[in-house]
Amino acid sequence: MNNLPPLAERMRPRTLDDYVGQKHLVGPGAVLRKAIESGNLPSMIFWGPPGVGKTTLAYIISQGLSRPFFSLSAINSGVKDVREVIEKASLLKQGGQTLPVLFIDEIHRFSKSQQDSLLGAVERGIVTLIGATTENPSFEVISALLSRCQVYILQHLEESDLLALLNKAMTEDEVLKHKNITLKEHEALLRLSGGDARKLLNIFELLLNAIDAPEIVVTNDAVLENVQQNMALYDKAGEQHYDIISAFIKSMRGSDPNGAVYWLARMLVGGEDPTFIARRMLILASEDIGNANPNALLLAQSCFDAVKVIGIPESQLILSQTAIYLATSPKSNSATTAIGAAIALVKQTGDLPVPLHLRNAPTKLMKNIGYGKEYKYAHSYEGNFIDQDFLPEAIRGTIIYDPGNNARENEAREKMKKYWTQRYKY
Known part of the structure; x- marks a missing residue:
């Protein structure tokens, strides 16, 4: 058994039909499955938490389309490694082979220069890029590369998905199917795995190896006793x-x-x-x-x-x-509450017209029909303030910002009470 790969690797699905979860992407009639079946595969970014099948899905796609598959990890690969893979892919294309798939794991860890080195290959159609990231690609992937990729969001696996993986392992794995295993309780397994399928199978294998008995009964206590003490204090991927x-x-x-x-x-x-x-x-x-x-x-x-x-x-x-x-520091969530209230108000009231006195009047016609006519320039008045309305008429007088109870915002509240006596009365 020691010569075999880990359980998580042995149970890695080879086809979309064996793939667990992400039905919104690869289920019958789903958007990504249609793209795969059509053979018209765009470059793409898989965004989702650890252990939901990003790497596996990329491999299944390449194998299903009979395309060469190159894989790099952004943790230990540099520009030189990227260029070498692109050169190999270019030679394959020149030799008439199908377009290779280049999978970049943790693409968010690539620097701008490393991502730039990918851009040309994607633009010239040398590779189909599949990047995997646990971070929002809008922040971590350069805009030029992101604009050439379709982003697919992978979701946390459901409890039913994870239990299906365990049952599949017990009945189909070449080692486990010969063991007498009873899954009496599963809550501790799922909690320690954090919804990460790979981690779940690793924990399960660790547990089974730790119990030397003809019949193995999996309980929450057994998991905590045999597994938890062996887990790392901090798992940045779980x-x-x-x-x-x-x-x-x-x-x-x-x-x-x-x-x-x-x-x-x-x-x-x-x-x-x-x-x-x-x-x-x-x-x-x-x-x-x-x-x-x-x-x-x-x-x-x-x-x-x-x-x-x-x-x-x-x-x-x-x-x-x-x-x-x-x-x-003193705490206040008044700005958070204010923008939330404002967005809710906009969604509720729609596109209310801008009051005439607040409108810009760059032409004579606009001035003639009243644009900006009644606007009062605050700096022309004492204290740089003059009472006028800045909200659409339909919601005039609405209080959106409620200052927090702290020294700085209490000062702001007093100022608002002085300026807007009919609104800030308290």
Whole structure:
């Protein structure tokens, strides 16, 4: 058995009919399945969480269309590796072979220059690119390359999908089908795997190897006793990736610098991408601090820029400084609430006309029909303020921004009460 590949590899599906999950893409009549069956395959990006079958799907596509398959990982490949693969693909094309598929795992980790090296090959039709990413490609893939790719979103596997994988392994795997296995409980298996099919099968195999008995009964206690102690403290490609970043964000939102730095350290020791951490802090600076301390956004942006320039290990100091600053800053979600309320109002009321006095009047005709006529230039009045309406008539007087209860926004509230006495009365 030691000479066999791992269970996850042995159970890797070879056809779309064996593929588990993603029915919205590869089920009967689904968009990607139609493209595959037609043979008219675009370059594409698979975006989704770990362990949902991105790599497997790329391989199934290439094999189903009888195309040469090249695979690179962005973690350990550079521009030189990309160019070598493209050169091989170009020779195949010149030799009259079918268009090769080039699969790039974790394409979000490629630098701009590395992605640029792919662009020409995609444009010239030397390869069909399939990139896989766990991050939003809109932020991580250069626009020129992204515009030439179709983005397909892969979803978390359902509980029924994961159980189907386990049952399939017990009945069809060349090793497990000869064992007497009873799956009495499965909750711990699913929780530890975090919905990652590959990790689920690895955990299952680890458990079965740890139990030396003629009959193996899988229970939650057995899983926790035999597997959990052997798992890594932080798996940046699994469930804990999301759990720990959640704990990190909630610690800063909850104004606990100790929790914030602890979870930051957990991510750094586990090898998390520092730009991912900095990006999340940038979001939090507006979402949870906002106008209670506008400098938080400036520091978070500086942190993000510095991390990209400096890298690890030095940037861990900048990340720590920023996390502590954000955790100890006053909190307000008033800006988040305001834009949410405004968007809901727009969806509810539709395209309300802009009041005439607020409209631009670049031509004489527009001026003659009243565009901009009643507009009052605030700087021409005492205190640089004059009472006038800036909302469409149908929603005039609506309060969208409600200042938070903190020193800076309490000051803003008093100013609003002074200016807009009929709106901000409290």
